[in-house]
Amino acid sequence: MLRGAMTRGQVVFWVLLVAGIVLMAYGGYYIYLRQTLGIVGWAWGLMVVTYVFFALASTGSSIVNTIHTVYGYDGAFGKYIRYTVYVSLATVLPAFPIIISDLGAPENFAWMFLGFNPTSRMAWMGVLYVLFALILLVELIAEIHKKGGRGIGMLTLGLAVVIISVVTHSNLGQIFGSAYGIPGWFGPFMAVLFIASALMIGFALQTIALMLADVINFGQVRPELRELVSRVHIKGMLTMIGVYVFMAFWYHMAAFYSPPMALASQEVLWGRFAGEFWGIEVFLGLVLPLIILPIALKRRSVGLAALAAFLLIVGQFFGKVSLTASGQIGRILFDASLTQKAYYAEHLIADFKSEFFGEAPALAFAVGLWLVLFALGVKLLALEEGEKPKRLLIFR
């Protein structure tokens, strides 16, 4: 009966909104308990992975936008540019509450700025991330109020976005890269690996988000979106899968020249995370999309492309899980070998894993917040080409 009373778009909108609110409530309760009971352990767990993932998705999506905003490729991109800029903005926002609630003492957060330490990548992340979100907001407002073609002002803004995106995500990579105590992360690899991953996630996220936006607002996928996804996003994902595989291969190869780093790499390739790596990251996240995407391209099917994009996103998320966890497990094994406490290592690793994966509800909060922001934004903001906002610069 309900189905009969609502259009397809309305059903999708309400499903996303309600699912988002439920996930936020579940994750929010965990965050409340974490802060009030003080259950912050030493490890960087799923909350850090969630933060990294949303930051990569957002910067990746912004860089994808430059195909239109900087390089001037139009196709059907012009029709969807407000949506894709909004997707970047909506993706950057869930990372803020997650990383702040990951802190043991968020009440001291003001010292991130008051006691700014220029040698700390994390201090820079605080500044760059705020700047990145603000520039995205300015870009969204400019896109909505733009008159006529893309002048020098829009080009400059597009360039500013791409510069801040690359700097932010490189800095994010080097948060890991400058952790001297974790040999599996230390060095210049992370920023390089992260940019390939970011672009791949950016293409994939936009594919899913644009499909959902079309269904919410128009009840179906429009021909222009088929054109855009076929011309840009499917080819982008295919290209970036190749680039990512190349970089990931050399990351693991490099590990075997450094014994402490190899401990982390072994955990991924044939250790505790081999199942996630080969099963989810490689097979689900890379091999299946490689099979599905050419079919989607041939059939010009946005649905198939979105399926491949979803698998790719899941694979990349698990990739970040295994990268973050294996580095720290490699460290535990290395420490245990130095102190001749190898027999304790398994016990410590079990503790670490329960601490790491115990943060899963926070991921639910972030996904829920993204769903709510996305669904409300698509419904309430003036994101259609040529649409004039009526309230507060951006609202319908």
Added chain:
Amino acid sequence: MKPVFVIDINKCVGCRACEAACTIEHGQYFIISRTGVGLPQYAKKRTVVLWEERDEPGRVGRRFVSYLCYHCEKTPCLEVCPTSATFKTPEGVVLVDKYKCVGCRYCIMACPYGMRYMPSRAEVGEAEHGLEYLKDAKEGAKYGGVLFQPPVPNKWAVRLNVVDKCTFCYHRKEGDKLWTPACVEVCPTGSRMFGNLDDPNDPVAELVRSGKAKPARPSAGTGGLVCYVGL
């Protein structure tokens, strides 16, 4: 003044009086049954004594190795701290300002020796669970048990939800005089020693100058104020 901490492995009998003194000095509860489960990062204590078994031809036996923050000269934890909560005193002692630390644990990731940790609620005096231990200890004292009372809280005492590490008991420093850390004070065999590298007559500093006491892992390239004899 440049303090230096020397640990003579050959003299350590593994009594863990140093661990007890340290935890009490900084507001934690010492639980004797909790044997060392690794470096301070995992054991959640500022200093630990680990038992190490040797089973090599001609060198079979057990020894006890103490671990604590090395107060590195090249300080990875200080470089990564986003709020400047980690800082170095003029003497080279690395400290954490508990009221600036946000608890991001980046310094734990950066420390190559595993010497920083997040305090456990169950072992910190200000926590509810800790009060239970204190009640038990008070009951025990009625029957002749010894009740260690935490000293007057100091600025560098353990706080929940922020990162903690060894301070060399910096709160004991008075003027320009060399002070004695709590663990050194209680060590029954003199395995733990504290000296002044700038003092030419200091016997502890002489161990370092003569090369008898050496840094733990020179390959890590951080230098530091802690050296070992017989490692």
